[in-house]
Amino acid sequence: MTVLPGPAAAVELRPLPLSGVSVAGGFWARRLEANRAAIPLGRERLTEAGSIGNLRIAAGQATGAASGAGFRDSDVYKWLEAVAWEYARDPGEGLLEELRELGATIAAAQREDGYLNAVAQIRGEERYARLWMSHELYCAGHLFQAAVAAARATGEKRLLRVATRFADHLAGTFGPGRRGEVDGHPVVEMGLVELYRETGERRYLDLARHFVEARGHGRAAKPGFDPSHYGDPAHYSDRLPVRETESPEGHAVRAVYLAAGATDVAIETGDAALLATLRRQYDAMRRGKQHITGAVGSRWDGEAFGEAYELAPDRAYAETCAAIGTLQWAWRLLLATGDPLYADQIELLLYNALLPAVSLTGADYFYVNTLHRRTGARGEVQRSPAHGRRPWFNCACCPPNVMRTLAALPSYLATGTADGLQVHQYVPGTLTSGDLSVEIGTGYPWDGLVTVTVRAAPPREVELALRVPDWAQGARLGSLGRLRPVAPGTYARTRRLFRPGDQVQLRMPMPARVLVADDRVDATRGCVAVMRGPLVYAIEQPDQPDGAVLEDLRINTEVPLEPEHLPDLLGGVIALRAAGALAPGPAPTPYRPCEQPRPPAPPADLKLIPYYAWANRGPHAMRVWIPRKT
Numbered sequence: 093m094t095v096l097p098g099p100a101a102a103v104e105l106r107p108l109p110l111s112g113v114s115v116a117g118g119f120w121a122r123r124l125e126a127n128r129a130a131i132p133l134g135r136e137r138l139t140e141a142g143s144i145g146n147l148r149i150a151a152g153q154a155t156g157a158a159s160g161a162g163f164r165d166s167d168v169y170k171w172l173e174a175v176a177w178e179y180a181r182d183p184g185e186g187l188l189e190e191l192r193e194l195g196a197t198i199a200a201a202q203r204e205d206g207y208l209n210a211v212a213q214i215r216g217e218e219r220y221a222r223l224w225m226s227h228e229l230y231c232a233g234h235l236f237q238a239a240v241a242a243a244r245a246t247g248e249k250r251l252l253r254v255a256t257r258f259a260d261h262l263a264g265t266f267g268p269g270r271r272g273e274v275d276g277h278p279v280v281e282m283g284l285v286e287l288y289r290e291t292g293e294r295r296y297l298d299l300a301r302h303f304v305e306a307r308g309h310g311r312a313a314k315p316g317f318d319p320s321h322y323g324d325p326a327h328y329s330d331r332l333p334v335r336e337t338e339s340p341e342g343h344a345v346r347a348v349y350l351a352a353g354a355t356d357v358a359i360e361t362g363d364a365a366l367l368a369t370l371r372r373q374y375d376a377m378r379r380g381k382q383h384i385t386g387a388v389g390s391r392w393d394g395e396a397f398g399e400a401y402e403l404a405p406d407r408a409y410a411e412t413c414a415a416i417g418t419l420q421w422a423w424r425l426l427l428a429t430g431d432p433l434y435a436d437q438i439e440l441l442l443y444n445a446l447l448p449a450v451s452l453t454g455a456d457y458f459y460v461n462t463l464h465r466r467t468g469a470r471g472e473v474q475r476s477p478a479h480g481r482r483p484w485f486n487c488a489c490c491p492p493n494v495m496r497t498l499a500a501l502p503s504y505l506a507t508g509t510a511d512g513l514q515v516h517q518y519v520p521g522t523l524t525s526g527d528l529s530v531e532i533g534t535g536y537p538w539d540g541l542v543t544v545t546v547r548a549a550p551p552r553e554v555e556l557a558l559r560v561p562d563w564a565q566g567a568r569l570g571s572l573g574r575l576r577p578v579a580p581g582t583y584a585r586t587r588r589l590f591r592p593g594d595q596v597q598l599r600m601p602m603p604a605r606v607l608v609a610d611d612r613v614d615a616t617r618g619c620v621a622v623m624r625g626p627l628v629y630a631i632e633q634p635d636q637p638d639g640a641v642l643e644d645l646r647i648n649t650e651v652p653l654e655p656e657h658l659p660d661l662l663g664g665v666i667a668l669r670a671a672g673a674l675a676p677g678p679a680p681t682p683y684r685p686c687e688q689p690r691p692p693a694p695p696a697d698l699k700l701i702p703y704y705a706w707a708n709r710g711p712h713a714m715r716v717w718i719p720r721k722t
Contacts, residue, residue: 126454236283281353
């Protein structure tokens with residue numbers, strides 16, 4: 093599992109063991125198989141980019157100049173973490189050999205005192221001299237996470253020994269009475285805490301806590317004057333101390349990675365005040381800085397959060413790594429509190445912020461996840477979504493991040509306590525917590541029926557808790573045909589003496605839902621978005637009437653949307669048919685007198701597809717927020 097709180101950790105829920113979850117068929121099984129097939133491609137692309145070559149040169153196994161920026165090692169570590177979790181999910185000798193081979197190279201590249209950064213070593217750069225941008229501790233954090241994953245998945249400790257040597261070096265270099273700087277890009281905090289959980293070495297937790305508390309004192313930001321975002325302390329999550337921050341700000345990935353690491357620290361130290369602060373920060377983000385897809389990040393400049401309600405769909409940055417960091421933060425808050433709000437957030441993020449970032453084949457990726465691609469859009473930079481998904485990027489943080497997250501997906505499905513099992517995400521397969529083992533049967537996310545069949549049970553009463561999503565109005569729970577209403581946004585709990593063969597059913601109606609944004613979201617006034625079940629929907633050009641330009645389509649919200657199962661479209665989806673109108677083309681000027689009536693718009697039929705599936709037929713025009721017919 094990606095997070096394994098210690099025995100004394102302040103948590104309400106605990107992850108299931110790696111052996112306690114299996115996925116068998118259904119929607120996510122296809123996504124996981126596509127991801128598994130993409131992992132060897134990841135190795136090829138890391139090799140082509142020179143990232144693996146950097147480590148080989150640093151290890152003395154090859155010669156040459158370093159390729160790319162100082163964070164290149166982290167791409168390899170994230171990919172190795174994906175290999176480890178994939179091996180845990182479905183062991184294969186080839187995966188184990190990958191871990192062993194690259195683990196040996198990484199061990200050989202490490203300096204005698206534990207330091208490791210291939211690019212800095214090859215170029216002879218002074219250690220930690222440019223920590224605001226060198227990403228040395230950022231790379232360390234991803235190494236620590238990969239090493240823990242490899243140890244838990246395989247039982248082999250070679251990479252873990254590399255990680256502990258590096259962590260020992262950091263503990264002797266940074267902290268009170270030592271160097272006071274912190275890395276410009278958080279993630280080492282999460283890595284150190286997980287390394288503490290795996291080894292029991294308290295110094296790693298203490299150093300993580302130091303790095304969290306050191307923020308907000310000018311120790312991470314670029315020194316001197318710089319008029320760009322690189323001169324803004326908020327870019328590095330360094331404008332305010334963590335305990336004084338009201339809402340995430342600045343570079344979105346940095347901010348949510350720091351918050352996730354701080355949550356780890358709060359959990360392991362029992363710091364209730366810090367946890368309460370982080371919950372307030374998450375709530376502020378959710379209320380004013382999160383797109384309808386769950387994605388975060390509104391500004392291309394600085395890859396940053398904007399102000400509250402600054403959520404323009406066509407300028408959404410919504411970086412894939414920021415969605416993954418938000419997912420990691422929500423998971424830690426769920427473990428700490430047991431609050432179903434965070435499980436709802438995880439569902440939203442998985443289906444609508446993570447999944448759109450990868451093609452149906454699993455081989456191509458978005459770095460930026462726009463909510464509106466205009467007709468004829470031209471991509472000005474490599475990461476622009478106007479190009480469609482790409483195999484790799486010059487800054488390739490997102491593809492291996494997607495790989496490791498999908499490989500670890502089983503870890504996010506359920507948790508256990510001493511007297512029960514909590515099911516958070518609905519995926520066909522089996523879940524085991526202690527003596528209680530159940531099989532999940534469902535057609536989710538297309539169908540709202542979830543059937544839980546008990547396969548093994550202890551000779552005492554235990555509790556089975558099923559999440560009722562916050563959108564699931566009219567949900568009912570029961571067994572033997574006796575169903576009772578259950579409230580959305582809660583866990584439907586059944587406590588009894590279970591026997592093998594017992595069944596509990598959760599039935600959730602899935603009508604299409606039409607949503608509007610708060611009026612403070614200026615960019616979406618006059619528009620609506622559509623969801624069905626956990627999925628956000630969009631209109632994409634190939635599905636619309638011949639000759640219709642996407643920008644001219646309007647949706648009639650007075651006519652109910654009708655679901656349509658299309659097994660041959662985009663891997664099999666439920667599309668939505670909507671009544672609408674086709675507005676005339678552009679006027680001579682974009683402005684008209686207020687009293688001048690709009691030209692008549694003849695009727696038109698619209699088809700909506702799940703947002704995650706867009707751009708799998710080419711980089712076509714698309715929009716999530718659809719103008720409303722008036």
